[in-house]
Every structure is written in C-alpha cells, then in structure tokens.
Amino acid sequence: MTVNPVLSTSLAAVVAVAVMSAQGQNRPFKPVDLPNGPAKAGFDIARFSSAGNGWFETFYVTQTQPLRDTLTAGKVADDTRLLVTETAGGRLALLTEQMAFHHIAQGSAGGKDWLVSF
C-alpha cells in the first residue's frame, strides 16, 4: 500500500467514509425543480444530472467560536483539516471533513453574507 503524499487522510476519517458510504448505497436522488432556462453559453442542460440531489444539507452557520478555544477544548486537533475564508467579520474556518458532506455553507458576518462551496 502506498500513501499519497498530496493529502493524507486519517484512518478514522477513512473508516467514517466506509460507514457512511454503505449508508448511501442505493439511496435515490430527489427530482430537481428546474426552471425553463435560459442557459448560459457552455451549459448544456442535457448533460445535467440530479446526482446527489437531496443527499446533502447546506450548513447554515448561525454561530462561530474562536478556533483557539476549540483547540484548547480538544474539539479539533493541530492537524485537523480546515477550509479557511475571509468574511467581513474576520477569518472563518470550516472543517473540511464536515464540508465534504455539506458542500455549501453560508451565513452572515460583519453585516455581510458569505457562502463557501466545496
């Protein structure tokens, strides 16, 4: 077995994937409520698939906490992977592992809306 040097993944996370992957087997996709166009040039609606529709939930962020406090409390570790963006309220981190499920997070900070896609 070789370990990919680009991104290492914890064994725990790999196990989690296996567990949740099994849960996802044969789960149907929800139909999509599509408008009647128009389409932007380059977007071919015939190639659009509803794959995954209904599987994931956007993370609507209503509260945040200092990352340092979260580390001190042991809720994250030094090597926990994050996705970090800048908002009007300062830098905001999301857990990569959670975003691999949510795919989208959005909220408001400093009086301005933000959205992260992953």
Place this chain on the structure above:
Amino acid sequence: MVCNSGTSLVPTVDGRTHHFYHVGIHDALFVMQDAETKTLWNHITGEAVYGPLVGRSIGPISNLLHMTVKQALAMDPATRVAISDQMYFAGGRRFGTVSRGPRAGGSGNGEGARLGPSPDNPNAAMTDRFAATLGKEDLRRPRMDMGLGVWTGTTSRYYAIDRIRARGEAFLDRIDGRTVLIYVEAVSNTPAALFVNARSARREGRGVRLDDGSRVESGVLTDRTGGRQPVERPQQMFTRWYGFSLTFPGCEVFGDEQR
C-alpha cells in the same frame, strides 16, 4: 467535492440573501440551486448557468484555503470556526451527533458510495454517472490529475502538482506582470500561491526562503527581520485538471511549450 474545488462567494442578488443547496452535477462538478428562483449556479465562478438569473453572478469570488488548525492559528490567532452537528473526527476522537451520509470523499470509485472520487486519491477513476455529464475534455493532462488552478481577470493557469514538486516545491512565476510564488505548504501538503517581490525562491525546512530574505511558512510572509508582512494571493484552488479545464477552457498549463 468531486474535484476538490472550492471558493468563497457572496450569496446576495440585488441586495437580497439567496439560499443555496446542492442540486446535481454538470461537467462532473457540483451545481448549486437557489431556493428563491431555482436558478442553477456554477459553484466555482459564481455565475448563473441556467434559469431566470442567467447573466448574473454572486461574488466577488475569494479564496478558500486548505490548511490545518495549526496553520490557521499561525496565520491569524483570531480565526473563528463554525462546526455543524455532522460527525467528524479529530485527535482520534469522534465528534458530532449526526451521521448523514453519504459524503463526498473516500478513496475508491464505487457508484453510490459517495458523490465522487476523493481528492486524496490521485489514481481515482470517475464513475460513468459523472463522466456522462462531462463536456469536451482537454486532453493535455490526465482527467484526474491534481494541481493548483490560478486565475485573474485575464489569465487562467494550471500548475500540475507533479510539476510543482519537480521544481523543488517552490518557484516563482509571472502572472499579469506580477511575480507569484508557487509552492507546497509543508504542513498541509497542499499547493498554494501568493504574490511576492523576489527573484528566486527555495524550500527551506517547512517554509520557503525568498532571495530578498523574506520567508513564507504556514501562509505567513515575514521579512528578513521576522516582521509579518501583508499577504496578497491570486484567486486559486487546489483542484483536478478536468474541473479547472472545463471551467476555464483553453487555460494555460505551466510547463507546456505553448506558454
């Protein structure tokens, strides 16, 4: 997700907040829909691609950077974090109360097991379901090749991770007349880019040393005296080739002769 691409956008249209969710796949990249108008949106560019808001975009786009907790705190001790109730692991312990699957990621290619191949697997294959949504592919690089995509208003360029490593994991390039450092963050092992004023760069321990004496480590730029300097980054994402090339058709490929 599938290609590990992520960006930060502003979910407002005409000053009103719209609410977005995953709705499907196109070009093997996930597509967002907003609840207010049902318009479909490109999650990388923020452009409306199908529906009543075509011609509009949600932005400006900004970077979504990959890093570890340690790096994030080094870069900005005031960083805040948002944690959902979705299950996750940290320090060998499980957190979160909800395990809603499936999730993207993983290391195989089984259909239905997740929504796409993991970014940590360079040998991942794309399932037929995803491949069926692809447009005309750019064959200059392997479909699932990984690298750093950088783009400005006029330039889009792909740096294959293999080519970054072949250049010692740190080198300088020029984009739109500015010098940009392309390097691999040692802690997170992810490629990144930032603008610098230097003529050469080399890996030095966990950081990068520039010829003007400055140093980059954990996303922090310090001058020769150790003083922190402001960091400016071009728009970038760690991505797979198919995702970047289909989003930016005809993009430049660092190291190819046509440059």
